[in-house]
Structures are given as structure tokens and as C-alpha cells.
Amino acid sequence: MNIDRWTRRVTLLLAALAVLLSGCTTYVTTQVTAFSDWSGSDATRTFAFTRAPDQQNNLELATYERMVASELAAHAFREVDGAQARYLVGLSYGIRSDMVTVAQPVYYNPWPSPYWGRPFDPWGPWGPYPATYVNQTYPIFTHLLGIRITERATGKEVYNVTARNSGGESSLVRAMPYLARSALADFPLGNGAVHTVKIPRGEGGGPANEVVATGSAPAGVPVPASGAKAAE
Structure with a gap:
């Protein structure tokens, strides 16, 4: 099994577990990978x-641009007319769905209810009976945002960052605020940096104002491949 396939399976399994635990989680965790000459x-x-x-009249893209512009403004970027801009910012984005099967335990209860217990019964109503497992299949969605910054005068790429997260959210537009904030949370990252950003869910399902935790992984950690819809 090659590394990319193994990494993809692990990612999907972790995302499946996130779906199972979605009722108690309050965070969105995003992997960010950056290449920089900033x-x-x-x-x-x-x-x-x-x-x-x-894509000049693409309303979806325009919506995502407003989200990214808001995050860029937090880092002293100012949007101007294209002829006056020092930098050009291009976005790529996409969503992919997969089905993940998780084995869940089912316990057999041999005692008809109501169960009143037996003296010194350490097992309770289920007894020392092994669990059987039933496969449950869940949809997992991987969301992607790429931000590419180039110098307008020279065309030189100076920053290229990709944010990716997975979970049970089927809407890219609802995932996009987390992707945009994560992608630019620690701007500028070093060249080849792989970063994990953890953002709490705010009221109404959007991201809270605070980035709770970030952590780095060594450069060169394999990142699962994913398609994207380019807008450059």
C-alpha cells in the first residue's frame, strides 16, 4: 500500500470518527500547507x-473572495484596483465526498427486562457475552481552499497556501469560513510548513473569533491529494 493511499484512508477514518462524535465536538481542525518566498x-x-x-461573473467565487479578503485585512492587506495592486490573489476550491464504513459494537442482552440483578453480579444485565459488530456507513466530505499570491509586475509566486479539512459537513460554503481563517491564521508561514489549526465553532455554526490552537508538523509530511476548482 503506498503512502498516499494509506494517508487518505487514515484521514477518512479520523473524519468518520469526527462524524460519530459530532454531537460533542466544538472545534474544526484544518491542515494547512504553505510554500513561501514572502x-x-x-x-x-x-x-x-x-x-x-x-469566471468573471461567478457568484460562488465572489462569496469566497469576500471571506478571504476579510482574513487578508487582518494582516494589513488592502484591496485596490487591479492596475494599482502589488499582489494578485487567486483562489482554488473544491469538495469531495467519500463513504467510510466503521464497525460498531452491538451487545446481546440475554436477560428479559426488567432486569433486577443477581446477588454479586459483576456483569450487569449483559453478562460476560462478547459483542458482535455491525458495519455502519457514513458520508465524509473533504473541503479544500487554495490561496495563491503573486507579484503583479513580475508574475512571481510569493505565497501558496492550501487548507483542507474533513467531516460530515456537506456544504462547502459553510466550511469556507474555517478554511479561509485557517489558511491565513499564521501568515506568513515558512516555506514547506505543514500546520494544524484548531478553531472553535461559534454561535450559529460559524467560526468563533479566536484561533484556539495551532501546531506545526515537519516539512515533507505527505498530504492527501485532492481535486480543486481553480480560479486564477
């Missing part, structure tokens, strides 16, 4: 979004 200063952080010709 040297910009606050004084030069002017930007404009760039799109492919066939």
Missing part, C-alpha cells in the same frame, strides 16, 4: 483578486 512589508500589501476569463 518578503513584503505592510506598506506594500495592496492586492486584487484575479480570475479566469470564464
